[in-house]
Amino acid sequence: MKKREVKLGLADENIADQYPNLCAGLQKDAGQNSWDVRTTRKGKDWRLVFNYFPQLNSLTMEDFGTLGMNAKRWKEYQSLWDTTKAEEATLGARGQGKFVFHYFAQDKLVLTESIDDEENYRFSFGTTEEYDDENKRLEDFIPNQKPLDHQGTRIWIMNLKQELRSELLDYKAFINYIAATWWEIIRNRNATFIVNFDGTDRQVAPPELPPTEREKVFPNEKISDLGRVNKLVLRYCENEVPELFRGIAVQRGGMVILRLPVSAVETIKNRIYGYCTFDEDLELELKKVELPNHFGFRDKRAWNHTKEYIKRRAEEFVQEISPTKKREVSLPQDLVERAVRVVNELVMEYAPELATGATRPGGQPEKAKHRPSKPPPPIRIDIFRGNARKLEYDESLITECELVNDTDNTTKLQLKVEVSHEEGDLKLNISYSIVLDSNKRQRINIPLVDFQESVDKPGEYRATAVLEGEAATELQRRSFTFYLHEEPPPPRGRVFLTTMAFTYGKGTPLERKKHLPVTEKGLLRIIFDHPDFVHIRELTSSKKARMHEIFLYMIKCGVDEAVQKLLEFKYNEGQLDTDVIRVIKDKYDAMYYDAVLTPAM
Amino acid sequence: MAKKKRGILRREKIVVGGEEIEVDTFDAKVVLGSGEELESIEELLIEEEIEKSIQAALKEIETIATKYPGKEKDIRYCYQVGKVLQFVDNKGFTDRRGLIWRRMAFDLRPKLFTQKRNNPEESKRYPEFMYHLGKQSEKNVARVSFDQWYEILKFREIYKDKKLLERILTVCEEENLSGIGLRGRIKELRKKG
16 A cells, blocks of 8 residues: 655645634634643633734744643644544544644744643644654744743744734734633633733633623533533623624533524524533534534534524523514525525415426426415414435434414314335324414424434435314325435426526616516526625635625525515515515515524535 | 536626616526536636636736737737736636637727727637737747748647747748748648657
8 A cells, every 4th residue: 555645735725714714713723722731620820822923923822731742742733633632522623723823824834832741842843744843943943032931832823924914913803702712711710811912911801791681591401312411591681792792602622612693683682692511421422523623513413403402492582582472484504405495485485476487397387387376274384394405324304393373263283293214114203282372373393303324224205294183184284305315306396596697787787786686587697796795705715705605695685586576576466564564574584694694615 | 527617707788677788797607406506606706716817917918008009910019918818827717718818809808909890709819829929938929920920820839849939930030931831831840840
């Protein structure tokens, strides 16, 4: 066997692309590397200092109260993607965080000093491709600079890239990132972060958040067989919470991995924050599915169950504090599929008559297209859908289900939900007895369905919900199909939008438009140089983020256009009154909101 | 595997509110549900980058054009422009250069390339000639006339054989050939190797 040649010259750039915000990522990686090797469990005397040296245009990250690197840790640090660490509860996940440090350096040069508990001093210099820890000393790079003189580690990012420097040295923003990420250990363990970018030491204080109007603490709860949620705290504040702190902080290893947004109207969600901590078992399970950039989790079982738990508790909380009951809309996880559905489902749900333009392969024949749509039954399954059209093993089916009773009578209902493979194997069979009050909507919490390679067959699955009335009469039946470990066929049926095209508008009559009306063939033409679109593209630093933003913008245009058409349609039908407008607006807000919250691609 | 279609911005006429207007539209289109949405957005960004490069190149060419009032068939002008057109190689757009030439010489600034209004296909010829001319040494460019270079560069990448090119240029200088005569001579020289 021959060793494969590895070219790491661009590894830092590829990795940097994975970070939604590089400066936030830098402090996160530095903090995590350092906190993980604190000398005491509670982090006594632990300190991390970020220092900028203008004469060298270099940034140092120096930690105190840590173990420093002994020979083993030194070797691991110099290695790449040391996956053995992913199995350990306390250490970094992939050994790739240091690439971010290299990315900030103009010539990718990073110097590292460390002193271990036996007072052994180690020094290395290196780029993404190579390093040397034998032939040079710190003084060879920085004359007259005293070497590290205490147990711990100091990392030098040499000659900061000009294009990143001003953003990085915005100390207020940097301090905010630290406070937003590390508030838990700053508050509970007295962990000290110092930022000195202009000659002044500034200690990061716990964030000051608005006074709490209402608080709910959910008790310790088991999450499937994965472990336990130690604490879930939700707070509704008197005023708006600063943007960086909104949502529910999902904590791991003392840091915030992500903030799960709360699904609520703008005025409410902007005033909610909270956090969730886990026991060691669940932390370890979550760590296994954590993204290497520490900014999120993969949609695997551990995260799906945890996220669902948090979301459901957050919904309860929102219901409690909302003056009116909110109608929740959430859509599948997969971005592309979600995006396609966002626009087309809005139309199909509210005005299927609008979706007469284009037909997907296998769609309905021409004569069937103009069939008038049936009004929905007054007692019905209003929402019944899965989180993705394609699932992989170790992922979970999350089913969203809502019932509606539009009559003036309270009704006893029976809901039967089944999930089965195309060959008949039953995966889920569950029944609910429900009493649904008049003019009410109720969400049904259907359990998550996990799939394992050793147990479940790949292929087409169907989820069916049957709603029965008091005399076991079937009121409605709804279903959806999804595919396990198999590519789904292209979607069929009528759609509102099929294609999006992009046109420059400057100097033409389209200059002030965001997009043109959708054509009969389902083509939506978006104005590429509309200032709003340009602004969105310019705001993003990485290609990945830019693509994500473009996609969201496209979807927003699609939703805007759909709502416009829907209003026109309802008006022409003489159905447009304030209630209908309000319903459309609610749905529109929820779709918009959901599109914005879609995880990055 | 089918080759992916590579695109660019094009000028096209569309009807908006019953009125026909001319707009610049990207070839990249996002077909929802195609499973290639992300690739299409990636292509869209490449096309945007190409357009920015084209606009920058045209600015440079406009500056050059001010120094050469009678630019058509001016070999020095063509050479200078050819140098600018090397951006297609430098930025990795070589395989789309036909589309780029069409965009520059048909859609945007035809007069910087030729005074005649050509069709889209013919409009590519001048920029393509300039692009290859821009790869020659300045000394060689000055040795023969515009018409002679035009004939020489009709032979694809002939200039990569330095010895052959030298022989062709010498023949041009000594025998003052052009048109069909020159093409015949070049064919002979190629056969001789």
